[in-house]
Amino acid sequence: MRAALVQLNVSDDPAANLPRTRDLVRAAAAGGAGFVLTPEVTNCLSSSRAHQQAVLHREEDDPTLAGLRDEARAHGVWLLIGSLALRTDDADGRFANRSFLIAPDGSVAARYDKIHMFDVTLSETETYRESAGYRPGARAVVAQTPFGRIGMSVCYDVRFPHLYRALAQAGAEILTIPAAFSQVTGAAHWECLLRARAIETGCYVLAPAQTGTHAAGEGRAPRRTHGHSLAVAPWGEVLVDAGTEPGLSFVDIDLAEVTRARARVPALTHDRPFEGP
Numbered sequence: 001m002r003a004a005l006v007q008l009n010v011s012d013d014p015a016a017n018l019p020r021t022r023d024l025v026r027a028a029a030a031g032g033a034g035f036v037l038t039p040e041v042t043n044c045l046s047s048s049r050a051h052q053q054a055v056l057h058r059e060e061d062d063p064t065l066a067g068l069r070d071e072a073r074a075h076g077v078w079l080l081i082g083s084l085a086l087r088t089d090d091a092d093g094r095f096a097n098r099s100f101l102i103a104p105d106g107s108v109a110a111r112y113d114k115i116h117m118f119d120v121t122l123s124e125t126e127t128y129r130e131s132a133g134y135r136p137g138a139r140a141v142v143a144q145t146p147f148g149r150i151g152m153s154v155c156y157d158v159r160f161p162h163l164y165r166a167l168a169q170a171g172a173e174i175l176t177i178p179a180a181f182s183q184v185t186g187a188a189h190w191e192c193l194l195r196a197r198a199i200e201t202g203c204y205v206l207a208p209a210q211t212g213t214h215a216a217g218e219g220r221a222p223r224r225t226h227g228h229s230l231a232v233a234p235w236g237e238v239l240v241d242a243g244t245e246p247g248l249s250f251v252d253i254d255l256a257e258v259t260r261a262r263a264r265v266p267a268l269t270h271d272r273p274f275e276g277p
């Protein structure tokens, strides 16, 4: 099975982003991919709550979701929409950071709300308060496809290894980790974290990423993301690194590699109870 990682440089204008994303999904299908993956916040990357209020939709009427479901159906591909920023009915007005698995008939096969919120002060000039704008999820999701079971996650989740252990122990063979990783932490941690999650679980890791400079809204410095969409094999080798330009990367998935890695080092079955600390 061939997968394609779509690397994007989205703006804060969902209507401008969608045609570019559709073109890349179409090109991925034309290139033989049966599974296409897009990054976190495929519809809109914005740090301005006011702007998000103006341009974001609910799941039921989100044009990016509708357009990409059409694209999956038109080409008969499985599609992981890394995430969409969506309105919710929450009283506090927070959005959902929701990942979707779309089946080749265009239906929603699974959805996952990002659990861990990036509330981090990287420096005096770079702070993130994701939980102020987004409502965290509270449910881990494994979804069945004809080419393997998918353990879903988003971006900052990658720093919480117990989530991935739970996904793998629940049957996941492919972990999806779509991201909009910051340039600073990406340079320091991204590849290492992704390879560790693959090695610990004996899963493929597919991590489509945002890249480059993004508009940030009034009075804020532009956001910079790391790029380097990555595919990692269950034994830990990097199979594909997309660099920093938007575009497509293809990778072949063979579930026999999952079996082989886990047979060589069956750590996933060696958990032991312990007291303390």
Ligand SMILES: O=C(O)CNC(=O)[C@H](CS)NC(=O)CCC(=O)C(=O)O
Pocket (backbone or CB within 6 Å): 040, 041, 044, 045, 046, 047, 085, 118, 128, 129, 130, 155, 156, 157, 159, 180, 181, 182, 185, 186
């Ligand atoms: O804000 C949005 O609209 C979309 N969400 C994101 O870009 C999120 C939260 S700010 N980014 C991350 O989780 C980066 C994690 C990261 O960089 C790390 O773990 O080092």
